Amino acid sequence: MRGAGAQDPKVRGLEAKGITVRYGRRGVLDGLDLPPLRPGEVTVLAGPNAAGKSTLLRAIAQLQPYRGQVLLDGADLARMPAQTRAHAVGFMPQTLPAGSSLVALESVVAALRAGGTIPARQADATAMAVMEKLGIAALALEPLSALSGGQRQMVSLAQAIVRDPRLLLLDEPTSALDMARQVRLLSELRRLAGEGRIVVAVLHDLGLAAQWADRIVLMHGGHTHASGRPDEVLTPALLAQVYGVTARVERCSQGRIMILIDGEHAPA
Numbered sequence: 001m002r003g004a005g006a007q008d009p010k011v012r013g014l015e016a017k018g019i020t021v022r023y024g025r026r027g028v029l030d031g032l033d034l035p036p037l038r039p040g041e042v043t044v045l046a047g048p049n050a051a052g053k054s055t056l057l058r059a060i061a062q063l064q065p066y067r068g069q070v071l072l073d074g075a076d077l078a079r080m081p082a083q084t085r086a087h088a089v090g091f092m093p094q095t096l097p098a099g100s101s102l103v104a105l106e107s108v109v110a111a112l113r114a115g116g117t118i119p120a121r122q123a124d125a126t127a128m129a130v131m132e133k134l135g136i137a138a139l140a141l142e143p144l145s146a147l148s149g150g151q152r153q154m155v156s157l158a159q160a161i162v163r164d165p166r167l168l169l170l171d172e173p174t175s176a177l178d179m180a181r182q183v184r185l186l187s188e189l190r191r192l193a194g195e196g197r198i199v200v201a202v203l204h205d206l207g208l209a210a211q212w213a214d215r216i217v218l219m220h221g222g223h224t225h226a227s228g229r230p231d232e233v234l235t236p237a238l239l240a241q242v243y244g245v246t247a248r249v250e251r252c253s254q255g256r257i258m259i260l261i262d263g264e265h266a267p268a
């Protein structure tokens, strides 16, 4: 038994408690709690348009003012020195900012250097290694402005993971990718989680979420409406409550889940 005043063992993983975000007078997140998200897990944030998924991801990344608490391995991310946080957290936005004059490799090097000074040759080699791993080495010298949407998304992933963060936050990372690259990206997320990272991705495609996520958090009305394993969350009742659709959930071979939408849910 621990003695009085002993420190609690450090909680490993990501905790978000009471997250509240307002845009002017409009409340978007209303004291939202996430279940503890553990290293090794891929968590998908899902929910209807405007549910606040991007807002939550940005709040966790400290890119969005919020009330509440975000703890990474027990440390308050809001109080963490910026450079420590830059090493701890990788964020992949929904879209890369337009108008960059950098080539792809330079943009990945710039993301690496946001975590601190690093000799040029080493930075180039690290960035190039990440691009090779993602199968985009051939894009290294292409201007960002000349890339397709899917190519930009893969470069954006390279930027997010190049500092080897403990926590990886990704906002609709597969939205512009073809089937093969979706699989490549999601396999890479699984691999990163398998190495002990915490991976949180917003996905609209619940079929992909069912296949790749350890846990799905369904957001609705500024709160976490449900969370759990894909088979616990992807139920006709919860899909009706959150999306207003009539859905069938079919079990296929290898335990895969397929969701068939029959139409909009007729309100009782």
Ligand SMILES: Nc1ncnc2c1ncn2[C@@H]1O[C@H](COP(=O)(O)OP(=O)(O)OP(=O)(O)O)[C@@H](O)[C@H]1O
Binding pocket: 023, 028, 047, 048, 049, 050, 051, 052, 053, 054, 055, 056
């Ligand atoms: N910078 C902003 N200023 C004002 N309102 C905003 C801002 N960003 C988002 N919102 C509003 O907050 C709400 C949640 O937006 P958010 O982008 O977080 O939702 P989302 O769940 O990611 O949506 P989607 O699935 O459509 O991408 C929306 O009503 C949106 O209009």
